[in-house]
Amino acid sequence: MTAMPSADMCSGSAPSYAAVLRLPHARRAFGAAMLGRLSYGTIPLSLLLAVKSGTGSYAVAGTVMALFGATSVLLSPMRAGLVDRYGARRVLPPMVALYAVLLVGIAVATWRPGASGVGVGVAVAAAGACTPPVGPVMRAVWSELAPSRELLQRAYSLDGVAEEIVFASGPLxxxxxxxxxxxxxxxxxxxxxxxxxxxxxxxxxxxxxxGAAGGGGGAAEPADGGSASGGAGLWRAVVVAAGVGVALGGIDLLAVAFAEDRGRSAAVAWILAALSVGSAVGGLAHGAVSWRVSADRRLPLLALGLGASLAAAGLSPNLYVLAAAATLTGLFVAPAITTAYLIADAAATPDTRTRVGAWVNTTLNAGSSAGAAATGVLIAPTPLPLLFVLAALPVLVAAALAGLGASSGRRSRPAGRVGDRPSPAPAAGSGSTHSDHDGSSAL
Structure with a gap:
């Protein structure tokens, strides 16, 4: 299944998002992945409401959701590793069958009041443990299908923005x-x-x-070709993903506190919508332009922009300014996450591609949970402007660490663009200013 060059590439123009969907079998796989991800957009609220209704306890519902999140997120690299070892076609069907059976069992148990909190908790934790890695598999598919680095950037961008849409649609x-x-x-x-x-x-x-049945196609191997630098690239991607996760995890509570402080709680939805719109626009714009700067050098800059804009948002005098600041912060979210996925993909070998993407996904989600928990603890005793700074601090530290790591990598390796893989042939327009994308998958 060797990917064929797109018409856009052959014509000498920068590849478009339409070219992504013209890749062989891309629309079928992408549509299927979006349907699966819509399930992940619906399951958190569905489980919360079902467990609350079945047990009659918010405490039990909250504990059960924490168990689901812990097993789902922390075991994600292991599930992705099974895909790498045995192949997606052998792993996904039994995994999704077990997951679905557990979900149906939970639904039956909570259909009416009187469900056992312990029993439901065990079933929910087990369901989280065997959550199918739809997002990591789809990103591995893009990596196999895309014949060039630029097209892979656009594929990841399209994937990330579409994923954000389905996650926003799920609760509705x-x-x-x-x-x-x-x-x-x-x-x-x-x-x-x-x-x-x-x-x-x-x-x-x-x-x-x-996975096991594949190997070697797609947009080429890591540019550096060295395992040591590849490991360092993955480390930087994971650190920045964790920092971004912490920042995103605190934003919801910060927006709630800011709106309530001004007596307009309903405005929270508009602030969070502004963040999502900014992320979608940033992801698409970032993925539509060809970059001269390597992904390793872009990542700390994007993380710095995200952290600085979030810290400054705490100085907003009113909700309108905060919404604008949230939009500005969002412009960096999708590109930062996307670039982390691209660097991880460049560090991967054919038999670890699904797993390395899952590590970025895991640290992003784990960071989000940690950020929400920390913000919840600090929100009462801490002045709100300072709390915005504290929420931004982890991603600023991650930006500094990634920047130092990238500088060290460039000094030790004079040739090659760290975090990027070579394209088969340079496209005209590849010397323009920007390009990359997002890829935040909750699961």
Whole structure:
């Protein structure tokens, strides 16, 4: 399944987002992955409402959701490693079958009041442990399909923005469903979506090279070709992803506190929407331009921009300025996450590609959980402007560490562009100013 050059590339122009969807089998695999990810957009709220309804306890619901998040996030690299070792087509079907059976069991147990909190907790933790790695597999598919580095950047950008849309749509879909059906119906919906999406993804011809059955296609091997520098690149990607996660994890509570402090709690939705819009615009714009600067050098700059804009947002005099600041912060979110995925992909070998992407995803989500928890503890005793700075501090530190690491890598290796892989042939326009993308996958 060797990827063919796109028409855009052959014509000498920079590849477009349309060229991404014209890659062989890309639309089928991408559509299936988006359907599976829609399940992940619906499952958090569905589980929360179902467990609360079935057990009658917010405390149990919160504890159960923490268990689900812990097993899902922390075991993500292990599940991705199974894909790398045995192949996506062999791993995904049994994994999604077990996951769906557990979800249906949880739905049955919580359909009516009187469910056992312990029993539901065990089932939810088990479900989290076998969550299918749809996002990491799809990113590995893009890496196999894209014949050039520029096209891979656009593929990741499109993937990340579409993922953000389905994650925003998921809770709305659950809200519509539970308006006329029991809360547990949302869990059944999530199970149905993940089965259809994952099985369609596993059956796509684009997936046959992901994992044990694959190897070697796509946009080429890491530019440096050295395991040591590849490992350092992955380390920088993981550190920045963790810092970005901490910042994002605190933003929700910061927005709530800021809006409540001004007596307009309902404005929170607009602030968070502004952040999402900024991220989508930033991701698409960043992925649409060809960069002269390598991904390793871009990553700390993007993280610095994110951290600085978030810290400055705490000085906003009113909600309108905060919404504008949130939009500015969002412009850096998708590009920073995307660049981290690109660097991780460049550090990967054909038999570790799914796993290294999962490590970035894991640290992003773990950082988000840690950021939310820390902000919750500090929000009462800490002045709000200072709390914005504290939320931004981890990503600023990560930017400094990534910048130092990239500088050290350039001094030790005079040739090559760290974090980038060579394209088969340079496209005209590749000397323009920008380009990259996002890839935040919650799961």
């Amino acid at each position: 879909l659950v809200g519509l469903l539970v308006g006329w059906a029991p809360a547990a119906a949302g869990v059944v919906l999530a199970a149905s979506l993940i089965v259809v999406g994952t099985m369609a993804l596993a059956g796509s011809p684009a997936v046959r090279r992901v």
